[in-house]
Amino acid sequence: KAGVTQTPRYLxxxxxxxxxxxxxxxxxxxxxSWYQQTPGQGLQFLFEYFSETQRNKxxxxxxxxxxxxxxxxxxxNVSTLELGDSxxxxxxxxxxxxxxxxxxxxxxxxLTVT
Amino acid sequence: xxxxxxxxxxMSVQEAETVTLSCTYDTSESDYYLFWxxxxxxxxxxxxxxxxxxKQQNATENRFSVNFQKAAKSFSLKISDSQLGDAAMxxxxxxxxxxNTGKLIFGQGTTLQVKx
Numbered sequence: 001k002a003g004v005t006q007t008p009r010y011l012x013x014x015x016x017x018x019x020x021x022x023x024x025x026x027x028x029x030x031x032x033s034w035y036q037q038t039p040g041q042g043l044q045f046l047f048e049y050f051s052e053t054q055r056n057k058x059x060x061x062x063x064x065x066x067x068x069x070x071x072x073x074x075x076x077n078v079s080t081l082e083l084g085d086s087x088x089x090x091x092x093x094x095x096x097x098x099x100x101x102x103x104x105x106x107x108x109x110x111l112t113v114t
Numbered sequence: 115x116x117x118x119x120x121x122x123x124x125m126s127v128q129e130a131e132t133v134t135l136s137c138t139y140d141t142s143e144s145d146y147y148l149f150w151x152x153x154x155x156x157x158x159x160x161x162x163x164x165x166x167x168x169k170q171q172n173a174t175e176n177r178f179s180v181n182f183q184k185a186a187k188s189f190s191l192k193i194s195d196s197q198l199g200d201a202a203m204x205x206x207x208x209x210x211x212x213x214n215t216g217k218l219i220f221g222q223g224t225t226l227q228v229k230x
Binding site: 042090092 | 149156215217
């Protein structure tokens with residue numbers, strides 16, 4: 001099985017722009033979560049989607065949004081980019097029902113905001 | 115709110131030796147999962163080991179084992195016979211069992227250096 005894929009892998013944007021990141025989960029996985037990783041704040045949960053519905057949301061401003069499609073692929077969008085949004089964005093998928101099952105992480109998208 | 119704390123930003127170990135990474139957490143819940151994840155320099159996060167809070171027996175995966183002390187809210191990772199490939203950042207993570215959420219709460223991470 002192919003692993004979790006994220007596109008693009010690297011991205012450079014300017015303050016004020018918006019960006020869309022994509023995540024394709026492992027085939028058969030219906031739950032997708034997003035995390036932001038920065039040196040200062042570490043790994044922080046952004047949101048989780050299951051069956052096209054947002055199931056959980058972290059403490060991020062409304063500029064951060066996401067969605068999930070019927071094929072379980074997910075996108076996250078950040079509008080009005082700020083310098084502090086520079087981070088590695090990780091996507092993770094897991095099967096449902098999950099129980100204690102692990103989450104499988106993608107390689108991440110490195111976003112740099114200048 | 116649940117929190118996870120890793121008090122060792124960096125650790126080093128000699129190849130073939132044993133090292134223990136510390137993790138403490140805070141939660142008011144009784145049923146949850148604990149994980150150790152490894153993030154090598156290539157950045158792909160992978161699961162090392164998991165522990166279910168209701169199980170008293172400590173989890174073991176080959177050279178990796180945990181010391182789970184539920185009352186003390188401690189969850190340390192022991193790596194035996196350390197190998198060069200073990201060099202990575204290690205994250206301790208917590209997940210609620212109820213509500214079937216996938217949300218992981220991570221510690222700040224410990225960078226492990228393995229010396230040849």
